[in-house]
Amino acid sequence: MAQKSPNESNEIRRFDEANVARLGLISIQERIPPDFTSWTIDFAVDGRQARLSCVAVAEHGGVPHGLDNDVSLALITLYQEAGSPEDGTIVTTAYRILSVIGWDTSGHYYQALKESLDRLTTATFTASEAWRSGKKWTTVKFRYIDRLEYTSEDDKLGLSGQSVLKIKLAREIVESIRAKYLKPLDLEFLTSLDRPLTRALYRLLDAQRVAPEGGEVTQFRTNIVEWAKACKIVDQTPSRVRRTLEGAHAELVERGYLAAVEYQGRGPKQEVIYTFAKQATLPEEAREVVARLSRYGVSRPVAHSLIGVYGLERVEERIARFEAILLAGYAPRNRAGFLVDVVRDEEGKYSDPEGFVSRSRRMDADAAKAKRAEAAKRAEERKNQQAEAEWEQLDAKGRATKAMRMLTLILGKHVPIRYFSGLMEAFESGRLDPREVAEGAVRAQVQLQLVPFTQELMQVLDSLERE
DNA sequence: AGCGCATCCGCAAGGAAGTC
DNA sequence: GACTTCCTTGCGGATGCGCT
Structure with missing residues (x-):
């Protein structure tokens, strides 16, 4: 993410x-x-x-x-x-x-x-x-x-x-x-x-x-048919609109984004009234905790309310416990919901204290982790081999063409057009490796490092031209 | 009678999990 | 990253009941 x-x-x-x-x-x-x-x-x-x-x-x-x-x-x-x-x-x-x-x-x-x-x-x-x-x-x-x-x-x-x-x-x-x-x-x-x-x-x-x-709105009220039009819902029959929106409303209320959804009246004249949950301002030290909760999908309003009700210390302690439970291999269906439950738990349902994970469970978790890492490594190797094979299948001309196609897309506007002929020549003469340059450009693009990449490439091309 | 709404059902898309 | 399988979920049509 x-x-x-x-x-x-x-x-x-x-x-x-x-x-x-x-x-x-x-x-x-x-x-x-x-x-x-x-x-x-x-x-x-x-x-x-x-x-x-x-x-x-x-x-x-x-x-x-x-x-x-x-x-x-x-x-x-x-x-x-x-x-x-x-x-x-x-x-x-x-x-x-x-x-x-x-x-x-x-x-x-x-x-x-x-x-x-x-x-x-x-x-x-x-x-x-x-x-x-x-x-x-x-x-x-x-x-x-x-x-x-x-x-x-x-x-x-x-x-x-x-x-x-x-x-x-x-x-x-x-x-x-x-x-x-x-x-x-x-x-x-x-x-x-x-x-x-x-x-x-x-x-x-x-x-x-x-x-x-720019002002903040706390309640939003609208006619149900108008709202259906705004949502571009196909069947704008009021009961259908209610049904279409039902699941989304439930999720937004459950996640604490909405405080309430109400309907007033009946038929096409009825109105839907959304009440937004309050977004309180928090002291600096609480923000990090809100951010931690958010990383697990807990909405800000719920995070704010948890801190308000249970206090910072308890919430932090329970997040640590929740993380320990996850580390031990438990995979809840709804992580955010599970975390909120761990914070609210008064009955000791989740008894693994912070830092304590039974030895056998930790060994299992470590083994599972190692297995996953190994699988990821193998997948990476396979991917590289596949990419390798794709490039290898092509002759020199094909590799140069493939690289040029990718580079035109990625570098198009960053590199003056005259450099492209130099690039093609460098590929054909073997002074530059098409795959290396093309993959380097993709990497630079993804890592938002395109400017240094193009500058370096242009320098290389300039020096090749001077030779 | 006409409209709104709830329910049922079949189909298709969404999504998770496992495997290569 | 791609592919397959399988289960879940949502959509839309049909139907029937109840309210105005």
């Missing part, structure tokens, strides 16, 4: 583009019927009529929905991680995107990612008088992803862990991010939520929590 430097604030690490979050461009439904290829919603903003619409193609599975929410958020996160470049382009790997979202990195999800990117590249959004730009509401028309290029290891144009992607985000989104029209987002909490539907609803609700002018 997200890397964190020690100096970073524990409170807020990520930001979401506020227009995207507030408008809910992507249907929160996990699945949609194949003929759901467009939607239009009318709503009032600052007393003016606004309209938002989306037109997609059935070929890519209709309008963006479900997991596309996660992908769109990952792209915004990666764009900011790359330093919000002016041209809106990010270069990354498919593996990195899956890691940011917190998805499993199996073939299934590479396919899901590919389908999602296709939808985000083809669906066209129009926001009439609904897009916040500066202090005005403007009309814009765009596709979420303006341009998508990627390398593929198979002939079916599929994605895999080695795929390098070059993604240009919509100018409207890029300008908005660069103008800092952002809202804070607790990405750690979001990715810890179980269901895609809950994650999408959280993103949408959290956008309602902050007014466009």
Whole structure:
């Protein structure tokens, strides 16, 4: 998951583009019927009529929905991680995107990612008088992803862990991010939520929590049908909407993000009322404890309340006990829920004291750990062998072409075009190893070390030219 | 009568776990 | 990292009951 430097604030690490979050461009439904290829919603903003619409193609599975929410958020996160470049382009790997979202990195999800990117590249959004730009509401028309290029290891144009992607985000989104029209987002909490539907609803609700002018909202009340439209729920029959949202509401209440969800009235006139849980400010020493709880998926409001009720010392002691239980090999279904239970436990259900793990259990755990490390090492070796074989299969010309394809994508805008012919010559003459350079570029990209990498590469090419 | 809502059921997608 | 298997879960259609 997200890397964190020690100096970073524990409170807020990520930001979401506020227009995207507030408008809910992507249907929160996990699945949609194949003929759901467009939607239009009318709503009032600052007393003016606004309209938002989306037109997609059935070929890519209709309008963006479900997991596309996660992908769109990952792209915004990666764009900011790359330093919000002016041209809106990010270069990354498919593996990195899956890691940011917190998805499993199996073939299934590479396919899901590919389908999602296709939808985000083809669906066209129009926001009439609904897009916040500066202090005005403007009309814009765009596709979420303006341009998508990627390398593929198979002939079916599929994605895999080695795929390098070059993604240009919509100018409207890029300008908005660069103008800092952002809202804070607790990405750690979001990715810890179980269901895609809950994650999408959280993103949408959290956008309602902050007014466009910046003030905090404690309660959000809306008509159920209007809310269904905002969520882009297919069946907007009130009872269906309630059922669709039920699971997500339960999870957000259980995780302490929402204090309550109530309905008032009946039929299409009924209103849904969300009450947000309080976010208290905490003293400095408590923040580290909140951060530790958050790392295990406990929401901030719950963390705050645990510290409030049981005190810092007890919470810290129980976290240590919880960690000891995990270390001993216990794998709870719901880690956050289990941790909260360990903190609250008054009956001594979890008796392993801090630092005490029975010898046999520790030996088992150590053995399991060693086994896992060994398996990971073997997997790494196999992966290297496979990559080795792929490169070895190619002749010198093929290796140079493969490397050039990857490098054009990754280095395209960082390296003046004249260097590319020099690079090709260096590969063909054998003075540079194509695989070494290409893989070095991928590594540099992932580690955000592209600038030093390109500078060094250009120096090498300059010196080769002088020879 | 018309509408809202709850329930049941089949299907398909999501997701975890194990293996290579 | 990819693939397979299997179980779980959510969706959407159908149906019937109760309230206005």
